[in-house]
Amino acid sequence: MDHKVTIKEVAELAGVSKSTVSRYLNRGYVSEEKRELVRAAIAQTGFKSNFFAKRLKTKESKLIGIVLPRMDSVTVGKLLMGINRVLDPAGYQVLVQVSQLSQRRELEAMRSLQQQGVDGIIVDSVGITDEHALLARELTLPVVFTGQEYGGLTCIKVDDYGAGHLMGAFLRQMGHTHAVFAGVSETDKAVGRERKQGFLDGFGVKEAHNLTDEAVPVPSHPVTTPQVDFVETGFDFLSAYDKTALMWAQQPSVIVGATDNISLGILRYLHERGLHVPEDVSVTGFGGYEVGAVVYPALTTVAFDFELIGMKAAQAVLDMLHDEAVCLGGPEPMHLIQRESVRELGKPFVPEQSTGITL
Amino acid sequence: MDHKVTIKEVAELAGVSKSTVSRYLNRGYVSEEKRELVRAAIAQTGFKSNFFAKRLKTKESKLIGIVLPRMDSVTVGKLLMGINRVLDPAGYQVLVQVSQLSQRRELEAMRSLQQQGVDGIIVDSVGITDEHALLARELTLPVVFTGQEYGGLTCIKVDDYGAGHLMGAFLRQMGHTHAVFAGVSETDKAVGRERKQGFLDGFGVKEAHNLTDEAVPVPSHPVTTPQVDFVETGFDFLSAYDKTALMWAQQPSVIVGATDNISLGILRYLHERGLHVPEDVSVTGFGGYEVGAVVYPALTTVAFDFELIGMKAAQAVLDMLHDEAVCLGGPEPMHLIQRESVRELGKPFVPEQSTGITL
DNA sequence: CTGTTAGCGCATTCAG
């Protein structure tokens, strides 16, 4: 009955040899008439070529391994979407492994993937170490990193520094001089350091004042030269929420969350305290998550196009596979979305008429 | 120089036969001394068994195909998370295909996956048709569906009817008698029909009044017997937002969004109109997305544990693979989260003190 | 316990 039809049976049924069928399956060299016979036999038997036998011969798996820090995140989803978008038309499948935000597991996943016979690997890393670099070379496979950067490796990621800079410059232009940057640990090079440093530079400030939970003298007079205070939080909105009191105590004119999630936690805290955004204080984020458009006030943010990043990363592996030069550059996957959470200083505040949803 | 070491070379280096090495790799039957020799040889050569050759022999791919409607969704992410959580320890890998919410592509994906040699398939379907059922049988592979249900197939999904019922009964208990149900198209059996029907039954109402954009007579006197009006929206918050005027025109005491996203769109609209939730009207959702906890008011919702669903679905394929009975049942992946967006009627309204974030 | 012997299903020389 469903006895797994092979190329041999198709050949017999068509009255040709196995090789002819094989040729039919790949690029031609089959006469018109035989071609027709084979097609009929295949249609009749419902033959599907055996994936593993084929791979065993050709040494090509048409499989690309992907290492992801987690799955329940929209940004990761968009990334995967983009990856699929270029891999699928190219006839490649995706083998997914989750590192659970662990650098060690990233390494394990890469090894495991290689053993599964993938043709290339894309790693959305939480932090690239020397070990990563070593392994990437050891694997003798195209490996593309994203999320983080590391010298000498192929890395496709958003421009965290540029994003920070963009936001910093924008806020200065809006008349802000005193910001609190709610960032994450510096162990995260991309978000914790580059994004923050970009912001500082864009805001025109040499360095940030680190704030801890200990009592910090609140400035008794308005800040004149640009100033940025730094408060460290986690990536989740709960930890941001918990630190907002500290941020607010500095009386900044704007609070800059290093991610939209952080900003959402901050917004929630301020709302609970009866503080109004952006009248009492402005708030901005990074990421461009869709929910930023429906909360009130809608969040002003630097949006990243992770789908584009995914596409670029996938294209990069493909290029490496075909020994072509990887082309970095191309359209910038990042732009500022001005919504309602930032007030322009130095003008009387006019409450904007909410104008619907700005995605 | 990475000349792809095979089992044969390991054998030669260890001074044993290929089969001994093979046995070493699989279930034992190797003497202590030879075992040691083989291990040394493997360590020295850095041998990795060839995935495809192995699969070609054993007819087991240790691969499970997953068909997902989309990737950039947290619920889908959680599902995958759960799937991975049981598949990984069992030594299975995941091959992902995206259907882009198209039923036709779901079928294609299933076929493609089978051809890739997967051992089983999990389909997160947007709508199971007769064709799905046929194909599932044709494949002669364990196939588990989720997201939707269909008689005669193995389906693991949340109890949409039960969730609706839970919410309906809860709202009645809170004194509500006039609800607007903001649901999706009935072509979605699970969310569009079951969830809605559950709600109607829980609310104690025979059927809903369908509302269209045409002028609808607004009730001139308070509703006494329980009543539910129905407004159809899409799954995105923008379409929900656009329909909220219509909903509000009915003067319900509560608006029930069929998903949290829908509710978020509604919340935004109401806020823009200066309407207060839950003073002026209550709002609820379904899903339990994390953002529901940070918006204000925080959203009362029926939360689904999609990770658990994923785990159950994966366990089901595994069970089918081992010819064991699939156990449905187990812990209920669903519960009501009471937050701030529902007012108890018949009591004077006391604005709740916001008590932080309730995840 | 171990080596020998056969393929798994396919792509690819190589003669014809």
Added chain:
DNA sequence: CTGAATGCGCTAACAG
């Protein structure tokens, strides 16, 4: 253009 022959790297009987 086509068929016969040869492995890809590994596992699974089968006799030792």
